[in-house]
Amino acid sequence: MISVFDLFSVGIGPSSSHTVGPMRAARTFVAGLKADGQLADVARVRAELFGSLGATGHGHGSDRAVLLGLEGEVPETVDTDSVGPRVERIRTQRRLDLFGSQGVDFDPDADLVLHRRRSLPYHPNGMTFAAYDVAGNEVRTRTYYSVGGGFVVDEAAAGADRIKADSTRVRHPFLTGAELLEVTSGTGLSISEVMLANEVSWRSEADVRAGLLEIWRVMRECVESGCTRDGVLPGGLKVRRRAAEMRRGLEAETGSGDPLRAMDWVTLFALAVNEENAAGGRVVTAPTNGAAGIIPAVLHY
Missing domain, CATH: 3.30.1330.90 (D-3-phosphoglycerate dehydrogenase; domain 3)
Structure with a gap:
């Protein structure tokens, strides 16, 4: 696990x-x-x-x-x-x-x-x-x-397994999505409740919740930073930051009835994180830096 x-x-x-x-x-x-x-x-x-x-x-x-x-x-x-x-x-x-x-x-x-x-x-x-x-x-x-x-x-x-499997015994072990659904069916727990029960195998519930809130804080600050910074990203390609300008444009719009308008905000949040990542800013590796914008964007939405 x-x-x-x-x-x-x-x-x-x-x-x-x-x-x-x-x-x-x-x-x-x-x-x-x-x-x-x-x-x-x-x-x-x-x-x-x-x-x-x-x-x-x-x-x-x-x-x-x-x-x-x-x-x-x-x-x-x-x-x-x-x-x-x-x-x-x-x-x-x-x-x-x-x-x-x-x-x-x-x-x-x-x-x-x-x-x-x-x-x-x-x-x-x-x-x-x-x-x-x-x-x-x-x-x-x-x-x-x-x-x-x-x-x-x-x-x-170098000569052995580079990443060792964690041998910690969790309350609800599973290896596949199907097995996870079997656990929820057999226990009546939601997926999030199953995961919380497993997480307390490593640390207390209070530490789990505090740790998750700290991760969410970093994600929020990363999005906010990316949405407020203009200029050019580091590197020789001279790529211009776009998130701040996109945010100003979305905030200026009023009365839009487009049901997909929310997706423009989701895209903005993800782009803001990606630009912060490219600029060497602080991000949450989730689970890689290349995908760091996806989870914050969904959570913000």
């Missing part, structure tokens, strides 16, 4: 596998250095992205995500409005604050390498991080794979 909080997680755009995953991997690397008392020994770090990450990393913000992760940021709480200035500071000053505390020299051109034609075994989204002391000796090196949906595994999982 999979918890709703595995399917819906708070992250940043534009990609769960190419942005969220690399940020988490980079932070895991420096967190390990800190936990083992090695952070103070580090004078330089190097990050290499391979396969799909190396080929499309610049367009998906993988390079920015790695820099922020090395500074200790996580997708759930990083200030998305500060990403641009922070990355520019790193590139200009050629300095990183590892885990927010350990200042080290960092040359983005030499120490952050995106290999366009090289891949690591086991998965196309591979990354290698290395830390060195002042004498150039290697302190630690680790390899990670971003396996989709923001999930990250290290090399220890």
